[in-house]
Amino acid sequence: MSKTPIDPATLDRLAEVAVKVGLDLQPGQDLILTAPTTALPLVRRIAAAAYRAGAGVVTPILSDAEVTLARYRHGHDETFDTAPSWLYNGMAEAYGKNAARMAIVGDDPMLLAEMDAAKVARAGKANSIAYKPALSKISNFDINWTIVAYPGTEWAQRMFPDLSADDATAKLADAIFAASRVTGTDAVAEWQQHNAALRARTRWLNDQRFDALRYTGPGTDLTIGLADDHEWHGGASEARNGVTCNPNMPTEEVFTTPHAHRVNGTVRATKPLAHQGNLIENIEMTFKDGRAVSATASGGEENLIKLIDTDEGARRLGEVALVPHSSPISASGLLFYNTLFDENASCHIALGQCYSKCFLDGATLSEAEIAEKGGNSSMIHVDWMIGSDEIDIDGIKPDGTLVPVFRKGEWAQ
Amino acid sequence: MSKTPIDPATLDRLAEVAVKVGLDLQPGQDLILTAPTTALPLVRRIAAAAYRAGAGVVTPILSDAEVTLARYRHGHDETFDTAPSWLYNGMAEAYGKNAARMAIVGDDPMLLAEMDAAKVARAGKANSIAYKPALSKISNFDINWTIVAYPGTEWAQRMFPDLSADDATAKLADAIFAASRVTGTDAVAEWQQHNAALRARTRWLNDQRFDALRYTGPGTDLTIGLADDHEWHGGASEARNGVTCNPNMPTEEVFTTPHAHRVNGTVRATKPLAHQGNLIENIEMTFKDGRAVSATASGGEENLIKLIDTDEGARRLGEVALVPHSSPISASGLLFYNTLFDENASCHIALGQCYSKCFLDGATLSEAEIAEKGGNSSMIHVDWMIGSDEIDIDGIKPDGTLVPVFRKGEWAQ
Ligand SMILES: [Zn+2]
Ligand SMILES: [Zn+2]
Ligand SMILES: [Zn+2]
Ligand SMILES: [Zn+2]
Structure with missing residues (x-):
């Protein structure tokens, strides 16, 4: 047998x-x-x-x-x-x-x-x-x-x-x-521990109130402004019916809303993007005041261009997410062709629509209020991977102070 | 392989x-x-x-x-x-x-x-x-x-x-x-032929306007009065959306509504009845003025008694159906434990609820009108088999004339 x-x-x-x-x-x-x-x-x-x-x-x-x-x-x-x-x-x-x-x-x-x-x-x-x-x-x-x-x-x-x-x-x-x-x-206990660790990360990030994150690594020097009143989320959270659940299993990311008009510099993808049955490889993108002004890929470039031409918001960021390089999915080295896994393998950013819950009191905000705070809107939301063991990330405070967030792909704190 | x-x-x-x-x-x-x-x-x-x-x-x-x-x-x-x-x-x-x-x-x-x-x-x-x-x-x-x-x-x-x-x-x-x-x-053509044959049977029975059917065979001498304005159905019929469909596949029966108060005599089941996971074997039942006044079984009798005690209508008939002994399901000799098959294996009667569509203009009748014409009402509808190659059935006209309907389990006409 x-x-x-x-x-x-x-x-x-x-x-x-x-x-x-x-x-x-x-x-x-x-x-x-x-x-x-x-x-x-x-x-x-x-x-x-x-x-x-x-x-x-x-x-x-x-x-x-x-x-x-x-x-x-x-x-x-x-x-x-x-x-x-x-x-x-x-x-x-x-x-x-x-x-x-x-x-x-x-x-x-x-x-x-x-x-x-x-x-x-x-x-x-x-x-x-x-x-x-x-x-x-x-x-x-x-x-x-x-x-x-x-x-x-x-x-x-x-x-x-x-x-x-x-x-x-x-x-x-x-x-x-x-x-x-x-x-x-004891998987239930492990998950409780994991959720507590993610909660500690989001609490620290929310306490920092960074104005921006700066990414440096091979082919990457990118500063991502964060939206006004942004809030970091990750792991378990409470639904409106009062029950605390984990909407994604697995989940490794902590994430928030970038400012749609304050992203500048160049970023190189660290993994291929599987999108609607096509692979887009070796993406490089340059942003000016939040807008992708150039985008290239060594494979599937025409699909990438079609994607960012979907609407005005498709050229701007709607999510920034932090995942350490040592996370189990990243360590597997696998491409799953499924966002549930692939977005939890690596630090990523998403072109397109932002999450309203990633604002302080997000549930009460109108679309206009979200846009005013820098939240992006689009018909698409496409995550792609920019993390690796060579990426450093610094948090930039409103007064210009730098705080190490990631060093060589791992949490610095 | x-x-x-x-x-x-x-x-x-x-x-x-x-x-x-x-x-x-x-x-x-x-x-x-x-x-x-x-x-x-x-x-x-x-x-x-x-x-x-x-x-x-x-x-x-x-x-x-x-x-x-x-x-x-x-x-x-x-x-x-x-x-x-x-x-x-x-x-x-x-x-x-x-x-x-x-x-x-x-x-x-x-x-x-x-x-x-x-x-x-x-x-x-x-x-x-x-x-x-x-x-x-x-x-x-x-x-x-x-x-x-x-x-x-x-x-x-x-x-x-x-x-x-x-x-x-x-x-x-x-x-x-x-x-x-x-x-x-050419199964589609075979079905068209089968539906035409069933339609010819229901047309003949509806033209006869029998007052009652009399069943004779081993252990059986039963006269089943038919409801006033009863109508025989079988095979394909037209839904209210105008589409003609076959609600059951397989289907062999032609059926109508008996009169809840005009059933008299004794009947012996010819197959066991599988009901809610139990087998009830060798049922014998005697009716007087439509009501089952005695009911015995060699196995599962207590379940039979419970069944006919469900409500007042559970002791009276709501359906009478004719199926020739040579029908393919009957010829297989199998008990399927599933009404879709077993009720198409043999002439059967059902204790309990009648079908309103088995009346002339049945769709327009109120419950009271149906009851007045002899239609039974109950929470149950349980079919059981009374056909075999030893059963004869005669149609009785209002003037008492007898017309052979079944001889030795097969259509006499
Ligand atoms: Zn994400
Ligand atoms: Zn995302
Ligand atoms: Zn039937
Ligand atoms: Zn039935």
Whole structure:
């Protein structure tokens, strides 16, 4: 009998941690669990863990890669502008009644890469519009929610094309389990510790009230002004229903909002960017007063140019995030083609939309107030990696004082 | 390489027939496809067939037996009176906008047999209440809908406990494919022929305007009065959205409403009744003026008594259905533990609720009008088999004339 590629006991722990730490699911609380069919072994464990924790009704909403592909392969052209709004309206109703939400990712991140891009874009747009009532309750943080990952074989083979299905799956499983901090015997305690460490970082950064961060390293000399009244976030945080959850598992970053008009200098990406099925390699970008005035790449440059031409805000930054080089995902050296992992592998910045919660009292601010404080707005939000073990970062105080933040890719404090 | 237990080409045909004949799915029409995860191979084929037929969006809503069991095994007691009404409200919205509905059955019919019966009953009741807005649009026939079957391995092993998983699945697959009339090369044409044959039967029966049917056979001498203005139905029929569909695949029966107060004599069941995980064997029942005045069984008699004691209507008949002994399901000699099949294996009667559509202009009748015409009402509707190759049935005209309907289990006309 061959060894199963995904260790069942560790998968049990991941389910346990997802319910207890990712969600902190409350007794009597319903749970909507979206997942790909490939993740069924984790879906079943999460359902059991949720019921043991006193869940009301757990409702899995399973998507299937083959069914999704069937639409693009056989669907009639005139139907690509529609979406199942009835399902999303139902979800919005459930969140309105305090159901928690967990999403499992696990499908091939490049699933639609070979489908007709125009149809994918039309269906995506129709879906975004239909999903808005439900998504807004998640992004407003009305309820506790989380995203976790399952080592689907198609995803694994995308990452490790030279390995057998079993070997690739085993390797992705190891990487996900390590990144999700469930390899130890008391994963819940480890997560409590990890959340406390992230909280200490955000507290320190918020106390510093830096005016800007300056990045120096090979090909990089970049000063990122921070937005007025910016606030650093990271790890666990409290939803409006009073439950403290971890919206992403794994999570390594602490992040805040840069000032859309106060970014100057040049930055070199340290990892390729996987964007909509394409790889963009060796990005270099120069900013002047917040605007990217030049952008080059050794591979996929035309996709990069198309991306920053999306709208005016696509040339400006909406997020700055700090992740030490020694973080488990970074240490794995892997490219996951999935933001949940890749953005937690390295210090990163994002072109496009900012997070309103990354302001003091962000929930109460209007869009105009956010813009006035330097918050960027755009239809896109695309993270890319600028961290490495050669990057130093200094915090610049309003009086010009420099405070070491990162040295050689690690926290300096 | 071993032969796969379910022939892929025949499964393709089943998907095709389900979409074209079961639903007659219309271009641009959305489809809600409920199914157990075990039926994924059929789900994928139906999605592809639906998209080829011009479907809008196909949304599978997959249930999972393990997730369902997890609730009964681990769920806290106080949560068994709740249901995911958000999902059913969403479905009702979709049906209100003319989405079609297909259900696939395929799970072990005895799945919940070993779970706490009280919890199963509470959850079932909560679910029925929550599902009502969606179900009423189906039972009112607002939209085209159908139910088809997939040979799930757990179901197969319940039917063939002595066979290996693969052999049991292969045997159930053969039985489902034969019963669903998809073993030939032009299954759509075969279904059109079958529907025409059923239509000829219902037309003849409706023209006869029988006052009653008299059944004679071993242990059986039963006269079933038919309701005033009863109407026979069977096979394809037209939904209120104008689409003609086959709500059940397979379907062999023609059926109508008996008179709740004009049933007299004794009847012996010809097959065991599988009811809520229990088998009730060798039922004998005597009726006087419509009411079951004695009921015995050689096995599970206490369950039979509990059943007919549910409410006043549970002791009276709500359906009478005619199925020739030579129908493919009957010929298989199998007990499927699933009404979709077992009720199409044999002439049957049902204790409990009648169908309002089995009256002339039934859609316009009030509950009081239905009761006045002899239609029964009850919380239950339980079919049981009374047909065999030894049963004769005569139609009795209002003037007492006898017309042979069945001889030795087959149509006499
Ligand atoms: Zn980030
Ligand atoms: Zn980001
Ligand atoms: Zn029937
Ligand atoms: Zn029935």
